[in-house]
Amino acid sequence: MELNCKHVWAHISEYIDDTVPAELRADIERHLEHCEICSAILDSTRNILVLTADDRTFELPVGFSERLHERLTRELADEANAPTMK
Amino acid sequence: MLGTFASVRQGIVKSGEAKATAERDDASLIARILAGEKELFHELIRPYERMVYMTVFAIVRNETDAEDCAQDAMVNAYRHLSKFRGDSRFKTWLTTIALNEGRQRLRRLKRSKEDSLDEPVQGDEQEIAPAPLTDWREIPSEALERKELREALRTAVAELPGIYRQIFTLRDLDELNVAETAAALGVNENIVKVRLHRARMMLQKRLAPLLKTTAPARKGFWGRMPWS
Numbered sequence: 114m115e116l117n118c119k120h121v122w123a124h125i126s127e128y129i130d131d132t133v134p135a136e137l138r139a140d141i142e143r144h145l146e147h148c149e150i151c152s153a154i155l156d157s158t159r160n161i162l163v164l165t166a167d168d169r170t171f172e173l174p175v176g177f178s179e180r181l182h183e184r185l186t187r188e189l190a191d192e193a194n195a196p197t198m199k
Numbered sequence: 200m201l202g203t204f205a206s207v208r209q210g211i212v213k214s215g216e217a218k219a220t221a222e223r224d225d226a227s228l229i230a231r232i233l234a235g236e237k238e239l240f241h242e243l244i245r246p247y248e249r250m251v252y253m254t255v256f257a258i259v260r261n262e263t264d265a266e267d268c269a270q271d272a273m274v275n276a277y278r279h280l281s282k283f284r285g286d287s288r289f290k291t292w293l294t295t296i297a298l299n300e301g302r303q304r305l306r307r308l309k310r311s312k313e314d315s316l317d318e319p320v321q322g323d324e325q326e327i328a329p330a331p332l333t334d335w336r337e338i339p340s341e342a343l344e345r346k347e348l349r350e351a352l353r354t355a356v357a358e359l360p361g362i363y364r365q366i367f368t369l370r371d372l373d374e375l376n377v378a379e380t381a382a383a384l385g386v387n388e389n390i391v392k393v394r395l396h397r398a399r400m401m402l403q404k405r406l407a408p409l410l411k412t413t414a415p416a417r418k419g420f421w422g423r424m425p426w427s
Contacts, residue, residue: 122329126396132377154329157410158403161352165371170349171356173252174262177269181248182241184270188277189237196233196280 116144121151125158225289233281240277247290248273250373251297257368258301260357264308272300287382294375294383298365327400330407348409355405363398370395 121144127133128141145152164170189195228243244251251272256265276296283292356364369380370391377395381388 119328122400123396125329126399127392129399132392150331154331154403154407157407158329158399160410161399161402161406162371164349164352165356167349168249170352171253171372173249174266177252177266178245178248180266181270181273185241185244185273185277188274189240195237196278 114140116140118144118148118151121145121148122154125155128155129159129162226285229280229283229285229289237277240280243289244273244276244293247293250290251293253368253372254294254297254365255301255304257356257364258298258361259304259308264304268300268304269297271304272297275300288379291375291379291383294369294373294379298383327397327404329400330404348406351406351409352402355402359398359401363394363401366391366394367398367402371399 121128121141124133124137124141128138133141145155225243228239232239232243248269252265252269255268255272256262259265259268272293276293279296283289356367359367365384366380369375369383370377375383377388377391380395381391384391
């Protein structure tokens, strides 16, 4: 099926996640072969997800892990809070 | 080092095997903790520290509250560990605790009223058109290393409407799948897919101009805009 740009945009997210049905995927790919605009939109969306997956983009506060485990150590030391098998 | 998109996503797909191992390890660690080896709780939660922090940060939106809240969520997970039945992944169960903790904290802060995830959101059915990019060319990976791009993305995510921010965080930052995200948020899977798509398009629309300026333009490369 011949897709127009708006059809492709509507499925970009699922296309990236590889959850579009095979036939639709093939139609999208055919469109992308000749549509540089949709290819650019797809590419830029992917770049955003690459940046999101980069640990440096969304960083934990410095010392977060140490403070968390210090608190857990205090919690674990308190027998009253210990979880038990029921 | 920043990986390519393909390697990042492949990593997620490939993690299927690792996931099975992680689940088995989680189950055995939990059994041992409940049997008295409580120090193992440190080990159990170590892979999920970042996920819990990001989940609560998406709700409370400031570092201090997010850190307190993430600690409270982990403490709650420890105290209620015996209630984990293993019918979902430990990661999903922990996400649910983090979400609850975040929402409670937000209510206490009375900073803003959170949108209910179950309510239809105005505009949910409306299409969001992505930003058309003229003079676009594929961005070299070095350009994505730019610090200001990461800063702009953090800001853009923080400013997404709550329902989109939470779904984007669970799916694209915490890497929960659609079913897990739906279960954690108590919404159906279609809502997750629709809102994730909208969140990604909102980010694309906002960040595209900045992404574009990282690449040298190719004059005359683009023709007409079909929607103009």
